[in-house]
Amino acid sequence: MSEHDELGELMEALRDGTIEDAQIARLDQLLAESPGAVDYFVERAWLRSDLDTKLGSVAAPLLPIARRRPSRRFMVGLAAAASLLAAVSATLLLRPSHPATLSYEGVAVLTRALETTWEGTGPAVGSVLPQGRLALRSGLIQVEFFSGARVILEGPADFELVSANEGRFRHGRLRAVVPPQAQGFTVRTDGMTVVDRGTEFGFRLDHAGDAEVHVFQGRVEIDAKGVKTELPVGRALRVSRDGVAQTVASDPEAFVTVSDLSLRSAEEARSRFALWGGASERLRQDPRVAVYYSFADAPDWSRELRSQRAERSPLDGAIIGCRWAEGRWSGKKALEFKCPGDRVRLQDAGEYESLTLMSWVRVDALDRPFSGLMLTDGWTSGSVHWQITQSGTLRLGIHGDKQYNDYDAPAVFAPAQLGRWIHLCTVYDRDAREVTHYIDGRPVRRLPLKFDTQLRLGAAELGNWGVPMQGNVYAVRNLNGRMDEFALFGKALRAEEIAGLYAVGAPAP
Amino acid sequence: MGEPDRGEQFVRLFLQNQKRIYALVLALVPRGADADDILQETSAVLWQKFGEFETGTNFAAWALRIARYQVMAYYTSRKRQRARLSDETIDAVVEKMAARPEREEDRSFALDGCLAGLDRGDRELLELRYRGGATVGEMARQSGKTAFAVYKALNRAQDRLLGCMRGKLSAEGAG
Numbered sequence: 001m002s003e004h005d006e007l008g009e010l011m012e013a014l015r016d017g018t019i020e021d022a023q024i025a026r027l028d029q030l031l032a033e034s035p036g037a038v039d040y041f042v043e044r045a046w047l048r049s050d051l052d053t054k055l056g057s058v059a060a061p062l063l064p065i066a067r068r069r070p071s072r073r074f075m076v077g078l079a080a081a082a083s084l085l086a087a088v089s090a091t092l093l094l095r096p097s098h099p100a101t102l103s104y105e106g107v108a109v110l111t112r113a114l115e116t117t118w119e120g121t122g123p124a125v126g127s128v129l130p131q132g133r134l135a136l137r138s139g140l141i142q143v144e145f146f147s148g149a150r151v152i153l154e155g156p157a158d159f160e161l162v163s164a165n166e167g168r169f170r171h172g173r174l175r176a177v178v179p180p181q182a183q184g185f186t187v188r189t190d191g192m193t194v195v196d197r198g199t200e201f202g203f204r205l206d207h208a209g210d211a212e213v214h215v216f217q218g219r220v221e222i223d224a225k226g227v228k229t230e231l232p233v234g235r236a237l238r239v240s241r242d243g244v245a246q247t248v249a250s251d252p253e254a255f256v257t258v259s260d261l262s263l264r265s266a267e268e269a270r271s272r273f274a275l276w277g278g279a280s281e282r283l284r285q286d287p288r289v290a291v292y293y294s295f296a297d298a299p300d301w302s303r304e305l306r307s308q309r310a311e312r313s314p315l316d317g318a319i320i321g322c323r324w325a326e327g328r329w330s331g332k333k334a335l336e337f338k339c340p341g342d343r344v345r346l347q348d349a350g351e352y353e354s355l356t357l358m359s360w361v362r363v364d365a366l367d368r369p370f371s372g373l374m375l376t377d378g379w380t381s382g383s384v385h386w387q388i389t390q391s392g393t394l395r396l397g398i399h400g401d402k403q404y405n406d407y408d409a410p411a412v413f414a415p416a417q418l419g420r421w422i423h424l425c426t427v428y429d430r431d432a433r434e435v436t437h438y439i440d441g442r443p444v445r446r447l448p449l450k451f452d453t454q455l456r457l458g459a460a461e462l463g464n465w466g467v468p469m470q471g472n473v474y475a476v477r478n479l480n481g482r483m484d485e486f487a488l489f490g491k492a493l494r495a496e497e498i499a500g501l502y503a504v505g506a507p508a509p
Numbered sequence: 510m511g512e513p514d515r516g517e518q519f520v521r522l523f524l525q526n527q528k529r530i531y532a533l534v535l536a537l538v539p540r541g542a543d544a545d546d547i548l549q550e551t552s553a554v555l556w557q558k559f560g561e562f563e564t565g566t567n568f569a570a571w572a573l574r575i576a577r578y579q580v581m582a583y584y585t586s587r588k589r590q591r592a593r594l595s596d597e598t599i600d601a602v603v604e605k606m607a608a609r610p611e612r613e614e615d616r617s618f619a620l621d622g623c624l625a626g627l628d629r630g631d632r633e634l635l636e637l638r639y640r641g642g643a644t645v646g647e648m649a650r651q652s653g654k655t656a657f658a659v660y661k662a663l664n665r666a667q668d669r670l671l672g673c674m675r676g677k678l679s680a681e682g683a684g
Contacts, residue, residue: 004668005661011536013660014536015540016539016644016645017539017540017541021591021592025592031594031601039605042536045602045606047667047671048535048639049531050616051635051639052639053531054624390524391520391524
């Protein structure tokens with residue numbers, strides 16, 4: 001028997017727990033003395049770990065924050081453990097010092113933004129907002145605190161989110177709507193503390209320190225430099241920078257209301273939708289477009305995505321499982337992918353040297369090892385796999401004749417990016433010999449091509465991975481989220497063009 | 510806002526290395542409830558001590574060191590069987606295991622291809638062992654072969670897979 005055979009046999013016996021003391025001593029001796037034995041031992045141990053997770057029902061090391069019971073058997077596969085981990089990482093903040101404590105990473109959600117400009121980069125609508133400053137140069141935003149309090153902020157303004165029920169105000173104009181469950185909502189400034197007692201109020205503060213608090217409903221407690229006042233409905237308190245206070249009648253017109261903002265946002269959305277409509281029409285005519293779906297104009301019962309071609313063609317997407325849902329704007333459609341069977345199938349006969357993939361998507365969760373955007377069936381020479389990994393990486397996988405490579409843009413999908421519309425674009429440029437990933441119109445990662453190959457789509461799917469190859473069972477790769485525009489160009493688009501596509505399709509400027 | 514990413518960072522590193530940890534523990538401890546407990550305990554300790562882990566240093570080595578302590582603690586607590594691998598041997602294994610620059614997905618793809626290329630007998634054998642969780646004794650009884658023959662067949666099937674995986678993983682290189 002060769003030493004490797006003997007080693008293998010001892011390993012198998014150890015695994016089964018049938019190994020005897022003398023055999024353990026022999027195993028130890030082989031590993032200590034025989035050249036290459038440790039290498040083989042480690043290699044085979046690794047293979048067994050692969051086989052256990054691929055074929056088996058055996059445990060992988062499980063999420064440490066799960067309840068621990070020493071005798072419990074964990075018959076959970078690696079994939080399940082991985083998805084559990086990722087689900088937790090996507091929604092919860094883990095604190096190493098307190099393994100049992102879970103908390104949200106944010107204190108509020110940005111629910112509306114109208115004509116905003118920010119100091120630096122501002123958050124997108126739909127984002128979860130962590131503690132920190134909101135520095136608004138202009139425009140209007142609506143912030144919904146996790147406590148239930150809603151604040152409309154008019155720029156220019158500087159407001160810091162302190163907790164789920166407290167903010168720090170430096171200057172600007174705000175209206176707070178505080179439902180009973182958020183009573184006690186507090187706004188602090190340098191010299192004042194305003195505590196809400198289940199009401200609606202306005203607060204204006206200028207750079208110099210002159211402040212006005214207006215009560216529209218209920219009452220508000222104000223502590224201005226040690227002087228406490230309880231302000232009733234219909235009254236306003238003016239406090240000058242040097243602490244002189246006077247009460248006057250409140251003026252509801254001076255602060256934008258929730259319904260004003262809602263109406264103005266709807267108008268804004270209509271005009272942006274219309275603007276996009278023109279651009280979408282031009283895109284449809286673009287000769288470089290190989291496949292284009294606008295996800296517009298489809299009746300609710302439709303099970304087909306019409307491509308850019310006027311006549312019907314295999315480029316039209318067959319919708320399987322997915323539901324029609326609201327897209328970037330009210331009235332604009334998107335396709336929702338939720339279940340493992342959900343997908344869109346298409347067939348493209350082209351061969352490409354370069355290509356550009358572009359889509360508007362709203363990813364709601366990354367609950368699979370891979371969430372498919374567009375994948376060709378199988379994984380062979382010429383295959384193109386555009387997907388998001390569970391750790392939030394945007395990935396373009398290219399399969400050549402003898403090799404394949406994953407071109408990754410890491411950390412694209414942080415928890416705060418889930419649930420909002422995002423523009424994804426990946427360019428495979430053979431002439432420049434590079435792959436570039438773009439997020440919201442901006443290049444985030446440039447990678448050199450590893451090898452040359454001719455790309456073929458053939459049968460492909462949006463939002464999933466099609467038809468497992470004979471003899472192999474692949475994990476489900478359905479997207480959990482919505483897609484509201486998709487284009488595949490048979491050429492490499494330039495950075496300015498991609499920035500333009502983003503700008504004209506962005507849900508809000 | 511540096512801190513909130515710590516949990517995310519842990520999850521990422523843990524996911525990247527959980528098969529490595531699994532491979533080590535299951536090479537040193539029989540499959541079963543004890544191994545499950547060691548794995549579970551290891552992940553709990555990793556999490557508790559993650560505050561001490563220095564970002565940028567080798568997570569795989571750090572994690573395997575902690576897994577090694579858990580295995581040692583198990584060896585000590587175990588009454589029935591006294592014999593165990595020596596510390597030097599275990600250290601050599603840990604070191605090799607930490608040094609392998611494996612990419613989970615490369616392996617997964619390679620394994621798919623290699624499994625598909627196995628002959629039916631080998632494939633069924635591995636199915637029985639890994640999907641069915643059968644011991645060598647059970648497999649021998651079921652097939653009417655000797656335990657020796659089953660060991661031999663298991664060695665052959667896994668060596669074929671290893672050869673195929675080596676070929677695929679080196680052909681694709683680091684890319």
